[in-house]
Amino acid sequence: MTxxxxxxxxxxxxxxxxxxxxxxxxxxxxxxxxVVQHLWHVAWDLxxxxxxxxxxxxxxxxxxxxxxxxxxxxGIHGARFTRRLEGRGCVFGVKFRSGGFHPFFKAPVSALMxxxxxxxxxxxxxxxxxxxEVLACADTASMAAVAERFLLRHLPPPDPVVExxxxxxxxxxxxxxxxxxxxxxxxxxxxxxxxxxxFQHYVGVGPKWVINRYRLHEAIAQLQQGxxxxxxxxxxxxxxxxxxxxxxxxxxLVGVAPGAYWRAEGGxxxxxxxxxxxxxxxxx
Numbered sequence: 001m002t003x004x005x006x007x008x009x010x011x012x013x014x015x016x017x018x019x020x021x022x023x024x025x026x027x028x029x030x031x032x033x034x035v036v037q038h039l040w041h042v043a044w045d046l047x048x049x050x051x052x053x054x055x056x057x058x059x060x061x062x063x064x065x066x067x068x069x070x071x072x073x074x075g076i077h078g079a080r081f082t083r084r085l086e087g088r089g090c091v092f093g094v095k096f097r098s099g100g101f102h103p104f105f106k107a108p109v110s111a112l113m114x115x116x117x118x119x120x121x122x123x124x125x126x127x128x129x130x131x132x133e134v135l136a137c138a139d140t141a142s143m144a145a146v147a148e149r150f151l152l153r154h155l156p157p158p159d160p161v162v163e164x165x166x167x168x169x170x171x172x173x174x175x176x177x178x179x180x181x182x183x184x185x186x187x188x189x190x191x192x193x194x195x196x197x198x199f200q201h202y203v204g205v206g207p208k209w210v211i212n213r214y215r216l217h218e219a220i221a222q223l224q225q226g227x228x229x230x231x232x233x234x235x236x237x238x239x240x241x242x243x244x245x246x247x248x249x250x251x252x253l254v255g256v257a258p259g260a261y262w263r264a265e266g267g268x269x270x271x272x273x274x275x276x277x278x279x280x281x282x283x284x
Contacts, residue, residue, distance in 0.1 A: 005038045009217045012055040012080065012254060013265075014224065019046040021054075021085075024140045029148045031155070034162060035100035037061060039147060041140040043090040051086035057217065057253060060169060060203050060210045062101035062112060064094040064119065066147070071131040073101075073119055075112025076204045080253055092134050092143045094151070098210075099165035099202035103156035109204035123154050165202045168195070172207070173214045179239025181207045215239055216253060219246075223258060226266045231258065 005025050022043045028036035046052060058077040065074055067089075102109050104122055119127035130150055137143040168188055171178065178184050184207055185192045199207045215238040223229065235246035250258045 007221075009221055010057040010059060012057060012220065012261075016044075016052050016054070016085075018049045019052070020044060026140060026144050029152070032148060032151055034158060035097055035103065035155075036151070037095040037097045037100070039140075039144045040093045040095060041090065041143060042093075044085050045088045046086055047088055051084055054083050054085055055255075056081045057213070057220065059095075059217075060098050060205055060213060062096045062105075062109065062204065064096070064147075066092045066131055066134045066143075068131070068135060071119055072116040073112070073122055074116045075109065075114065078114055078205075078209075080255065090135075092140075092147070094147055097162070097166045098169035099162045102202045103159045103162065104154065106156075108201045110200045111204075113204055123150075126150070126153065161198065161202060165198055168198075168207075169203065169210055172210050173217075176215070176218060176237070178211060179215065180211065184211070211239070212249065216250065219250065219258065220254070220261075223262045224265050226262075229258075229262065 005027055008023065008025070011023075020043075022041075024041045026039045026041075027033070028039060057080050060076055062076065063074045065072055096104075099109075105112070119130060127150070130147075133146050133150075134143050137146060168184070168190070171188065172184065175187070178187060181192055181195060184190075185195055188195070190198075195207045199205060199210065203210065219234070219238055222234075231246075232243045235243045238246060240246040240249075247257055250261070254261055256264070
């Protein structure tokens with residue numbers, strides 16, 4: 001059965017004000033579904049228009065990114081990712097499942113945090129022609145077929161830990177009540193220290209990082225809907241001890257305070273004035 005890709009999250013400004021912008025995602029071939037989340041293709045045409053900036057708040061995933069002259073394997077990016085778009089261009093990518101790149105890399109994925117490596121460093125000389133072969137294709141389906149054939153040639157033996165780790169990350173993404181590593185340990189039955197070791201080795205970051213990132217993704221998704229927000233209660237629901245900590249994290253990663261972001265993304269009703277301090281959440 002084909003795994004659902006789910007909604008795109010983490011794109012800070014989903015709609016460019018001018019020009020054409022396309023973002024396509026495709027489920028992987030069944031034989032790759034254990035290690036690949038999806039394949040994606042971004043294309044833009046800003047011919048005769050000013051350059052525009054696109055920003056994302058990355059997920060806890062490794063990506064194989066194919067772009068003319070810039071093809072690399074990118075580890076998890078801790079801060080927001082900013083890309084200046086100008087003229088015409090396209091990028092094709094493979095998003096590995098959380099933990100799914102480890103069998104290819106054969107080393108702790110934490111070594112790739114905020115780093116990139118050449119495709120040849122991981123896959124050898126067979127990767128030398130991958131960029132040309134993918135970018136010579138006329139459509140996303142053909143690009144995906146080339147990339148899948150390449151990955152299938154290098155597909156490692158199944159690793160049951162990949163499925164375990166991917167399921168834990170999916171649980172964090174799906175269940176908003178998982179706002180601490182202690183709660184994840186209780187919910188999953190996996191000891192806290194084991195979670196930390198597995199996540200560092202297979203995902204590339206600790207479970208606390210993943211929890212915080214997905215709670216911020218949830219915040220961004222809700223603010224993009226444009227509804228009024230009671231900020232103190234909102235912060236508590238996302239697992240923050242108080243409103244100030246939520247605002248601090250949001251501003252640090254997104255670049256503006258939640259209220260400013262909400263207004264810029266189309267907030268249609270002025271949010272209620274928040275109290276100065278929120279009630280502290282009991283310790284888990």
